Amino acid sequence: MSGDQAVTKLTAAVSKLRGLKLRLEERNEIETLQLQRCRTRLDHLGTASVGNLKEWNDMKLKRILVDYFLRKCDIVFATKLAETYNIQDLVDIDVFLEAKEIIDFLHNKEIPPALAWCAENRIRLNKFKSKFEFHLRRQEFIELLRIDNLSLAVDYAQNYLAPWGATFREELEHVMGAFAFSVNTECETYKVLFEEKQWDYLVEDFKREFHRLFGITNESPLDIHLQAGLTVLKTLSCYEGNCPKEDPFSQAGFRKLAEQLPFSNHRSSKLICYISKQPMDHLNRPLVLPNGYAYSTMALLSMAVGNENEITCPRTGDVCHISELVFAHIIL
Known part of the structure; x- marks a missing residue:
């Protein structure tokens, strides 16, 4: 090659190397931050002892409260709460902030950011045999049918839905049948595909996959602790007129909260x-x-x-x- 061609190729290589170096530096900063958080959390776990059990449980309650508001996508309040308690390293604000951004896009019926998230985490999602990306593609396909753009819908199906045939064949065959129906169809099998609540299903689908990806429970720790406590307290005697005033179930509010929970059996305790x-x-x-x-x-x-x-x-x-x-x- 000529000298000019060599200079051009070398310049391009240098540019790529600089970009790679920048990405590596960014990843190194992220890894350093995550290691610091892991160290802080391990140190926190190591502080639990009989002598400071009350303080440690108070801190646990604060973490549970912050986690609850993060799951409700109230990031601003959760962040202020974490700053007030000085527990930023003990909660996952940045993780839930990432989730909130995707959720907001889905609420606005914007799919590309969610697809980008799937591409970034494809290896791990494939290990879970996740259907989330397929459901996103299906929704984009349905939106093309909604505006009656059949030619573009055909191209989209060939390019983005057909590759899922080997994995989700039955679901793919089902969605392909939507070609024969309109938005206002009364056929229940396909009517549901055109309903607006499909976007809500996508949000819930994303939350489930997001929780699996980060090893987070679908239910918040606050709900889990509350249900466990109410189940232990809920006994038959509370509903037979023998409930003492000291028992929380003497109040209607607690009875309402525990309606769907099982009774606790203390007969042999x-x-x-x-x-x-x-x-x-x-x-x-x-x-x-x-x-x-x-x-x-x-x-x-x-x-x-x-x-x-x-x-x-x-x-x-x-x-x-x-x-x-x-x-x-x-x-x-």
Whole structure:
């Protein structure tokens, strides 16, 4: 080649190398940030101990609250909350921010950003046998049929839907049948494809795949903890007129929240005091120490007598005054 051609090719190679270097630097910054977050979270997990259990649980609750608002796409409030609690490295704001951008585009009926996200994560999505990208292509195809652009719809189907035939043959054959129907069809099989709620299905589909990609539960930790707590408290006695005032289920609001949850069975359960080895029931109720451990009333009162009303936890050695103890509610 001539000298000019060599200079042109070398200039192009240098340009590519500079672009590669820039991308590598960006990825290195991202990796460094992620490693820092992992280190912060590991350090946080290592701080959990009996001595600071209350503080650690308070921090866990703050993380759960931030996570809840992130899932609701209220990124601004979640960010302010995380900054207030100084837990930015313990929550995934940037991850959910990326998700919110895609969700907003889908709500505006814009598919290209979601397709770009699929292309960026195609290897991992293929491992999950994800249908999300196919559903995006299907929706674009339906939108072409909606405006009655059949020639462009045919080209689109050949280029972007046909390659999915080996993977999702039945679904592909079904959507191809939409050629024979109009937007206002009364055929239920194809009427659903033209409905506006298909965009809502795409949003939910994206959320599921996004959660799988990042190892996030579909339900928020707040919902999970709330359901677990209500299930433990929900017993038949609460609905048979024997519900004491201390029981949260004496309030209609809690009953409403737990309507769809199963009853908890406590018929064969027993609480035995660690100190006296006697059962703890409504006659010998458990008292909770500030450190979270609970013992029977009789055992703690016996310990307080002649000891200036001070209690020593037999497990941790923590000392507290009897006035600091709190009754625990027992579900029978």
